[in-house]
Amino acid sequence: MSRKHGGRIFPLLLVLSIMFSACGSTSTTTFGSKSGPTTIQLFFHSGQGPERDALNATLKAFSDRNPDITVEAVQLPEGRYTDQVNIAALARSLPCLLDFDGPTLYNYAWSGYLIPLDKYVSPEMKADFLPSIIKQGTYNHHLYSLGQFDSGLGIYANKQYLREAGVRIPTIDNPWTLTEFNDVLAKLKNVPGVKYPLDLKMKTSGEWFTYGFSPFVESFGGDLINRSNYQSANGVLNGPDTVAAMTWFQGLFRHGYSNPWPAGDIDFTSGKSALSWVGHWVYPDYRKALGDNLLVLPAPNLGKGAKTGMGSWNWGITSSCKTPDAAWKVLNFILSPNEIARMTNANGAVPARKSAIAQSQLYAPNGPLHVFVQQLQKGIAEPRPITPAYPTITSAFAEAVVNIAAGSDVKEELDKAVQKIDQDIKDNQGYPTRK
Numbered sequence: 047m048s049r050k051h052g053g054r055i056f057p058l059l060l061v062l063s064i065m066f067s068a069c070g071s072t073s074t075t076t077f078g079s080k081s082g083p084t085t086i087q088l089f090f091h092s093g094q095g096p097e098r099d100a101l102n103a104t105l106k107a108f109s110d111r112n113p114d115i116t117v118e119a120v121q122l123p124e125g126r127y128t129d130q131v132n133i134a135a136l137a138r139s140l141p142c143l144l145d146f147d148g149p150t151l152y153n154y155a156w157s158g159y160l161i162p163l164d165k166y167v168s169p170e171m172k173a174d175f176l177p178s179i180i181k182q183g184t185y186n187h188h189l190y191s192l193g194q195f196d197s198g199l200g201i202y203a204n205k206q207y208l209r210e211a212g213v214r215i216p217t218i219d220n221p222w223t224l225t226e227f228n229d230v231l232a233k234l235k236n237v238p239g240v241k242y243p244l245d246l247k248m249k250t251s252g253e254w255f256t257y258g259f260s261p262f263v264e265s266f267g268g269d270l271i272n273r274s275n276y277q278s279a280n281g282v283l284n285g286p287d288t289v290a291a292m293t294w295f296q297g298l299f300r301h302g303y304s305n306p307w308p309a310g311d312i313d314f315t316s317g318k319s320a321l322s323w324v325g326h327w328v329y330p331d332y333r334k335a336l337g338d339n340l341l342v343l344p345a346p347n348l349g350k351g352a353k354t355g356m357g358s359w360n361w362g363i364t365s366s367c368k369t370p371d372a373a374w375k376v377l378n379f380i381l382s383p384n385e386i387a388r389m390t391n392a393n394g395a396v397p398a399r400k401s402a403i404a405q406s407q408l409y410a411p412n413g414p415l416h417v418f419v420q421q422l423q424k425g426i427a428e429p430r431p432i433t434p435a436y437p438t439i440t441s442a443f444a445e446a447v448v449n450i451a452a453g454s455d456v457k458e459e460l461d462k463a464v465q466k467i468d469q470d471i472k473d474n475q476g477y478p479t480r481k
Contacts, residue, residue: 083116084372088143089131091124091359096392101380104388108379115372128437135159142367143377147253148182148193148357149430149440155185156434156477160362162188166374174383174399178356178422182429186479192377193360194386195395198418198427199261199325200354202332203341207320210237215341218420222346224294231303234320244304245319248451255444256430257355258323259295264428265348266291270443271467276433277476279467283443284460291348292446292456299451306451325355326418329408330394344417345426356427358395396422434477438470 090101098121105117120141122130128150134140135157146154154160167189172180176196183191208215211233216222222230234243247254260270268288271279282288298304314322315335322328332340345354361380363373379385386402389395390409396418397403408415421427431439442463449459471477 083114084369085116085118086143086367086369086373086376087118087120087141088145088376089120089122089134089141090145091127091147092121093124093359094393097389100389100392104380104385105376107385108376111379112375115375117376131159138366140364140366142364142369142373144362144364145359146191146362147359148191149432149436151183151191151360151362152185152432152436153434154362155188155190156479159364159366160190161365161367161370162190163192163363163374164189166378167192174401176396176398176400176403176419176422177425178427178429179360179398182357183360185432191360191362192381193358193398194381194389195358195393195398196356196422196427197325197327197358198354198356198396198421199258199323199345200417200421201343201345202314202322202324202328203343204314204317204320204336205339205341207234207237207240208341211320216343216346218344218417218424218426221344221352224346224348227346227348231298231301231321235301235303237320239317240320241318242303242305243320244298245314245322245324246298246304247322247324248304248306252444253440255447256440257357258325259447260430260443261345261353261355261428262295262348263288263291264353265346265350266294267350269431270439271431271433271435273431276431276435277471279439279464283467284457284464287350288460289457292450292460294348295447296450296453296456300453326396326415327394329415333414342415342417344421352421352426354421354427355430356422357429434474435467435471439467442466 092098101119105119109115109117128146131140131144131146140159144154144160151160172189175192178196179193180189183189183193211230213230213233214226231243234240247258256270263269266287268285268291269282272282299306313319315331322332329342345352361377363370363377367373381398383399383402383405386397386399387405390397390402390406394408396409396415397406403409403419407413409419410416430436433439446459446463450456
């Protein structure tokens, strides 16, 4: 999920210089020279502590095996990551390896910040990645990025409340329909102890509103932009299907099924909500709070098929890199199944490679979160719009979500979002493909 200056960039950074030169096995390709090992710098976002620890361990393991390549890792604050990457790009000081949130890829690739990975990724390696990872990493028919993990959305449910309401437990092949979902919410509203049937994490902000709620739009048959050519949102984001989706969404608050901005204790873990629409990342807290009373259910089908979010932080090689082959050697190690397992064991995300999923206690076929893998493999997961205009799209849609949840006119808010998006596309001459 996406996150968002000053003169020189490097004084703003918290630098973790990981310059390992431990002895280890030599590689088949020698990158170092008489003057010392090749240095590969990478930028990464300061996410969860366990993620940082896992990456540090991965880079240490790489350096133990490859004394001819020194890796220097630079940690950037997550909240300002995109801004600082853009500053570094303008200053022509990008590192060789860049970590970035999925949908920002398209603007980076269009801007010329990244090089394609096609020549490095074998067909066998590509086939081992989830199709969603390949779809997310592809722009203008070239693969620009790969990640260690993917993401997904589902409905977490309090089994006791569902039993008391007498509702059906949905499956990946037979999810709740729109009529059924509405009926479920109405029944849960009357269950003792339930204040709001559906927790939508409205106290989160920014990219969550696009990541979390655009699947509702898509399941109604709408979208954020016309994906046939990505030249306009008009007639799509403000078209009848999207208007219907966001009118239904607004109704969740009007009917008292969801609270737009709940107080801290009105959430799923407190027992005051029966359902929670959110991603894989909450599982440890939810499991701790509910134990065996926790269910993880698939996305509902609101009319045009069930839809869920996908995409997460991933890696690319920058066009500024003078030693891309050495950078790929580092990246190839980061993307190896064992290192993916190390990272996803730390952050609980969906492993990006099928061979790593098979080893996962959470995501293997018998694991409690296997539904997220099924949604990613079955095409239920939709990438956010594959266009350099995405930063404007997500900002405009998020603003519309806030206003619609607060009771504003749905069509007017979507028209305003369309105007912003189409103006951005016009200002950039339609984001023409660069050769």
